[in-house]
Amino acid sequence: MEDCEKTLSTLSRLARLELQPEDCEAIESIREFFSTLSEAKRLVEGKQPLYHVWETESHLRIQEAYHQVNIKDLMVEVEEGFVKFPWRGKQ
Amino acid sequence: MTTIYQQLQTGDYDPVEAFEKAWERITRHEKTVNAFITIDDYNKLRVKAEEASKRIRSGEPRLLEGVLVAVKDNISTSWLPTTAGSRMLSCYQPPYNAYVVERLLEAGAIIVGKTNMDEFAMGSTGEFSAFGPTRNPWDLERVPGGSSSGSGAALAYRAVDLALGSDTGGSIRLPGAYTATVGLKPTYGAVSRRGLIPYANSLEQIGPMARSVIDTALLYKVISGYDPLDATSIKGPGIELERLQPADPSKLKICVIKEVLEASQKQVVAAFTRVIEKLEANGADVNYVSLKSQRYVLPTYYIIAMAEAASNLARYDGGIYNCGSLKMPTWEEQNIRVRSMLFGREVKRRIAMGVFVLSEGYRDEYYVLATRVRRMVRDEVLGLTRDCIIASPTSPVQPPRLGERISDPLSLYALDLATVTANLAGVPALQLPIATTSEGPVGIQLMARPWGEEDLFNTGLLIEEITGLRGVYAL
Numbered sequence: 001m002e003d004c005e006k007t008l009s010t011l012s013r014l015a016r017l018e019l020q021p022e023d024c025e026a027i028e029s030i031r032e033f034f035s036t037l038s039e040a041k042r043l044v045e046g047k048q049p050l051y052h053v054w055e056t057e058s059h060l061r062i063q064e065a066y067h068q069v070n071i072k073d074l075m076v077e078v079e080e081g082f083v084k085f086p087w088r089g090k091q
Numbered sequence: 092m093t094t095i096y097q098q099l100q101t102g103d104y105d106p107v108e109a110f111e112k113a114w115e116r117i118t119r120h121e122k123t124v125n126a127f128i129t130i131d132d133y134n135k136l137r138v139k140a141e142e143a144s145k146r147i148r149s150g151e152p153r154l155l156e157g158v159l160v161a162v163k164d165n166i167s168t169s170w171l172p173t174t175a176g177s178r179m180l181s182c183y184q185p186p187y188n189a190y191v192v193e194r195l196l197e198a199g200a201i202i203v204g205k206t207n208m209d210e211f212a213m214g215s216t217g218e219f220s221a222f223g224p225t226r227n228p229w230d231l232e233r234v235p236g237g238s239s240s241g242s243g244a245a246l247a248y249r250a251v252d253l254a255l256g257s258d259t260g261g262s263i264r265l266p267g268a269y270t271a272t273v274g275l276k277p278t279y280g281a282v283s284r285r286g287l288i289p290y291a292n293s294l295e296q297i298g299p300m301a302r303s304v305i306d307t308a309l310l311y312k313v314i315s316g317y318d319p320l321d322a323t324s325i326k327g328p329g330i331e332l333e334r335l336q337p338a339d340p341s342k343l344k345i346c347v348i349k350e351v352l353e354a355s356q357k358q359v360v361a362a363f364t365r366v367i368e369k370l371e372a373n374g375a376d377v378n379y380v381s382l383k384s385q386r387y388v389l390p391t392y393y394i395i396a397m398a399e400a401a402s403n404l405a406r407y408d409g410g411i412y413n414c415g416s417l418k419m420p421t422w423e424e425q426n427i428r429v430r431s432m433l434f435g436r437e438v439k440r441r442i443a444m445g446v447f448v449l450s451e452g453y454r455d456e457y458y459v460l461a462t463r464v465r466r467m468v469r470d471e472v473l474g475l476t477r478d479c480i481i482a483s484p485t486s487p488v489q490p491p492r493l494g495e496r497i498s499d500p501l502s503l504y505a506l507d508l509a510t511v512t513a514n515l516a517g518v519p520a521l522q523l524p525i526a527t528t529s530e531g532p533v534g535i536q537l538m539a540r541p542w543g544e545e546d547l548f549n550t551g552l553l554i555e556e557i558t559g560l561r562g563v564y565a566l
């Protein structure tokens with residue numbers, strides 16, 4: 001239990017979340033569940049990780065604007081030092 | 092049962108009549124079922140239906156003219172809020188439409204509303220929404236499956252004709268199985284993810300849901316296609332609706348996954364076996380196969396999904412997404428407080444475990460190992476689907492009762508036993524109903540080679556003929 005609370009505190013810091021001591025049980029059971037994968041180690045010896053199913057290079061967006069917008073034209077008001085954009089919450 | 096596709100073909104689809112009937116059902120059942128988070132205004136929708144009717148009368152109908160569609164609430168719409176089922180996004184209205192939404196509008200569809208879902212698509216039952224659980228129209232005490240719970244339920248009580256869901260590990264197919272509807276998880280890259288609120292980028296796909304195979308194919312035709320603005324979009328062959336027809340059973344090779352069958356409930360196995368035996372009797376070549384990687388698919392999937400989720404959900408830092416309701420003295424405090432207050436329990440759990448599997452000292456043991464096992468899963472599935480349609484029950488159980496699996500995460504994850512494989516391998520998978528019993532519906536899942544959607548639809552049409560379960564509904 002002490003171990004789990006220590007883990008919880010580390011995860012809490014890394015994930016930027018407040019986790020509760022009652023989450024300990026679930027987190028421990030998920031961790032155990034993940035550990036069952038270690039049985040597969042011998043089956044994947046020499047295999048490379050697969051991060052994307054098709055292993056093709058992702059095509060990145062062309063670095064050009066489809067249309068240019070002058071940001072100053074969109075500024076309708078400044079509130080407490082922040083710019084307010086008209087499209088927020090507008091239908 | 093006439094499908095929407097047939098009605099559109101014959102000119103029998105009347106948008107105004109369809110809308111009025113659907114609205115009447117929404118008024119009657121929505122309070123109990125809770126399939127929607129947002130429903131658009133009656134008058135606006137009625138005007139759209141009238142315009143669609145005019146267009147049909149003038150002889151210029153588009154592919155989905157006046158057809159009523161529901162959109163899962165993690166798919167961006169510029170005129171309706173998009174919450175992803177989370178309090179974190181309860182004030183969020185996107186500044187643009189998702190690619191698939193644009194395609195729907197261009198095809199003349201009427202988007203009725205945004206459907207309920209497990210928060211950020213993290214769930215298999217539809218109980219983890221910040222807007223309350225969705226109930227299964229077939230049995231209100233049972234779950235409709237998740238995470239596209241509202242899309243499945245809305246179809247089952249005929250609030251809409253078609254629906255969009257998203258599928259990261261079974262989120263279209265489980266609701267399909269539990270609500271006796273049809274759903275497709277497309278080939279990875281076949282449907283643009285632009286405008287989808289991300290959960291696990293390498294696994295998720297937007298997909299069509301309907302009450303029949305041909306209507307699912309119709310919606311797939313509209314939303315699929317290459318999108319240059321989505322780096323994961325791929326150019327593929329597409330489908331021709333006119334070419335679809337029930338598969339010839341004598342030319343069909345089916346591979347049944349033994350491990351999934353062995354882990355399934357008796358009633359599920361019985362319904363599944365009945366259909367497989369009929370296919371065999373009609374000439375299909377049925378083989379019972381073992382997938383070496385099957386026993387590892389669940390931990391592999393959950394490690395990868397949670398790692399990607401932890402990264403994706405880091406953007407919710409208490410800044411622009413918190414509706415401005417909470418203001419703490421420092422960014423650090425604001426960040427932690429907002430995330431802790433506005434994320435639900437399951438989301439927090441998955442972010443924490445995602446951070447764990449990526450953390451120093453554990454990364455190789457969990458995340459990297461999972462990506463290597465994923466290669467094994469993918470290669471095995473690609474090998475098998477080269478000349479075979481892989482079949483299994485979609486869910487090992489019938490729809491659980493509400494609350495039955497909410498407190499034990501592992502029993503919740505076990506529901507995805509048959510579905511996560513297709514996401515890990517990137518192949519298409521189709522769910523369709525094969526039985527409706529007192530304990531709820533049962534579904535079959537078919538997996539094919541990449542871009543094998545047409546094979547899946549044809550096999551699905553054949554199974555529909557065998558079971559007679561085309562266009563079924565609960566209420």
